[in-house]
Amino acid sequence: MKTMGKKILLIEDEEIMIDLLRKKLVAEGYKVLVARNGEEGLELMKESLPDLVLLDIIMPKKDGFEVMEEKKKDKNLKKIPLIIISNSGQAIELDRAKALGARDWLVKTEFDPKEVLEKVKKQIG
Amino acid sequence: MDKNKKILNEESQRLKEDLEDLEKYIREFSSFLPLAVCMINPPKIIIDINKAFENLTGYDLLGAIGQPIKTIVIPENELNTLLSSARKERQVKSEELTIISKKNKKIPVTVSVSAREDDKNNLIGYFLAITDITEIKKAREGLEKKVEKRTEELENSRKALMNILEDVEEARKTAEDEKDKASAVVANLSDGLIVLDKEKKVFLVNPRAEEFLSVTSKKMFGKKISELEENERMGPLSKLLKEGLENVFRKEINFGVTLTLEVTTERMKIREKELGEMIVLHDITREKTIERMKTEFVSLSAHQLRTPLAAIKWTIQMLLDGDIGEITPEQREIIEKTQKSNERMIGLINDLLDVTRIEEGRYLYKPILSDLGSVVRFVINSQEDELKRKGLKLEFSKPRDNLSRVMVDVEKMRVVVQNLLENAIKYTPSGGKIKVSLKDNKTEIEFKIEDSGVGIPEDQQGRVFAKFFRGANVIRMETEGSGLGIFISKNIVEAHGGKMWFESKEGKGATFYFTIPVKKEFEEFLKEF
Secondary structure (H helix, E strand, O other): OOOOOOEEEEEOOOHHHHHHHHHHHHHOOOEEEEEOOHHHHHHHHHHHOOOEEEEOOOOOOOOHHHHHHHHHHOOOOOOOOEEEEEOOOOHHHHHHHHHOOOOEEEEOOOOOHHHHHHHHHHHHO | OHHHHHHHHHHHHHHHHHHHHHHHHHHHHHHHOOOEEEEEOOOOEEEEEOHHHHHHHOOOHHHHOOOEHHHOEEOHHHHHHHHHHHHHHOOOEEEEEEEEOOOOOEEEEEEEEEEEEOOOOOEEEEEEEEEEOHHHHHHHHHHHHHHHHHHHHHHHHHHHHHHHHHHHHHHHHHHHHHHHHHHHHHHHOOOEEEEEOOOOEEEEEOHHHHHHHOOOHHHHOOOEHHHOOOOOOHHHHHHHHHOOOOOOOOEEEEEOOOEEEEEEEEEEEEOOEEEEEEEEEEEOHHHHHHHHHHHHHHHHHHHHHHHHHHHHHHHHHHHHOOOOOOOOHHHHHHHHHHHHHHHHHHHHHHHHHHHHHHHHOOOOOOOEEEOHHHHHHHHHHHOHHHHHHHOOEEEEEOOOOOOOOEEEOHHHHHHHHHHHHHHHHHOOOOOOEEEEEEEEOOOEEEEEEEEOOOOOOHHHHHHOOOOOOOOHHHHOOOOOOOOOHHHHHHHHHHHOOOEEEEEEEOOOEEEEEEEEEOOOOHHHOOOOO
8 A cells, every 4th residue: 555654643632533533544554643732742743753744723732823833943844744623614723724834624523534534645645 | 416316327227238238148159159168156056057058968057056066077076176276276277077967878078167266366166168078089989999909909910920930930940950850860871971962062971971981071062073082982982973973873882891882873852943962872891791701602612512523423424434343224324314413413503603703703704706606506516416305496597698706705605505595495395496596786796596485474574684593384394404594694795795685475485685795895895704
């Protein structure tokens, strides 16, 4: 599989969402790393330099926007494609995320893991 | 001597005759006089009267002579006083006295008295001249009565005047009291009040208005609204009122979370007389706070609900996709039903969130110049399966020429058209027809959607655009619906500067319309949503 070995960092605090997404992505052959808050997510990102980041917005310690801001400043992390998976999807938030380098924005209640997977594939194959 | 004696006798004879002649003359003369005269001796006994006296008193000469004068002229003591003063002062004295006639009639008279003395100053009697003053007295009494009456009238007038003055005073006091009461009402009113006169100049500002606007009435008095000092409170108010004092009704001015005022102007008229304008400032801070708290609560709950709903959605989808293992057809059927319920819940929560955003003024619009036709086409395409499933026929007509392009937030316009189309599908029984059309009125694009559905009961039509409204007839149909779609749609349309309305007859169907103005610059319509 050409997805083999590709590393996805999932930064998400909701345990059930982690379980479901991980299951879906692992089944596709991706290697999934999980961080449960923004701070942990940034550390893990620097450490592992993943191929893609799936990022939640509302999280304990640093939220999604803070993560994106720091990522953008870090030249090693800057280029890593990032998809937001969030509970809400206000135009103003979307614009801000886009400006910070997010490739896509998925609202959890409007997408399911299958569609998330499709978006992931679109970014990193 | 004899001859002399004879001459003397003749002389005295002649003298006597002359004297008798004189007496006769005097008697005749006095009887001819209209003035009643009598003579009394010192003991005040009548010794002579004239004809006029007889006429006046009814006594004849024989009856009168020898009578004490006091039996005819009364009262006795006043008569005596009169007689003695006439004697003492040796002149004619007069007094009003009364005569009692023979027939016992009292006659008012004036009695003039002259005392008679011999050459040695001995009293020999009195002359009394008596004038009947009945007529004079009557006239006088009449006059007196008249004067009395007039006086009484005057007195009555005076009393009446006094009463009137008292009434006026009381009325003035009452008016004063009323004025005080009115002033107290105005002063203690919980609403702020600014009153303008006919020239639109401030002439009254109550303490609440002073407090609300942080100005003193002294500073405002006599000034026009546009001339008022523009502090941070006064500024927004004068800005609102500068656009015209008419038609300001419940306009809200927000001074942060601490104060929100609802401004209403009212023309003051009393019996068709223009008195000026009244500006009422009603404090709705508390209501706004409660509203905000409520909206925040709904917003927060809806957000909180979305997380588990997303988890359920994902779980269901993975179950159905076989990601968690094979499922039996029976399990699949139940899970699919669960999925539907969950999607409905998500839809409801999303609607609620949209409503809270509208209420919080956070419903952002990203207008771009677009063709409403393609928006409508997109929505119709997305509903094709549902139309087929229900066996409904849909007709979409639009002008052959390109429609004028409008500045719209495409996402939000889709929501509007989708809500209207979904409603039409939901409430039209199988086999029914839905007609959608777009019309270019040059200044605006008009959208129309007509269905042959259940319609809206007439008695409920006034509430159609209210939040959570659902027709009584559709609740019975067991169709799903939050009652928020139309509310949201109307708000979106209005935020674009358009209008939304409908016509409906229960059992025949409903037709909904909305318009979007054709404008090149979005600033012209974009409200701070």
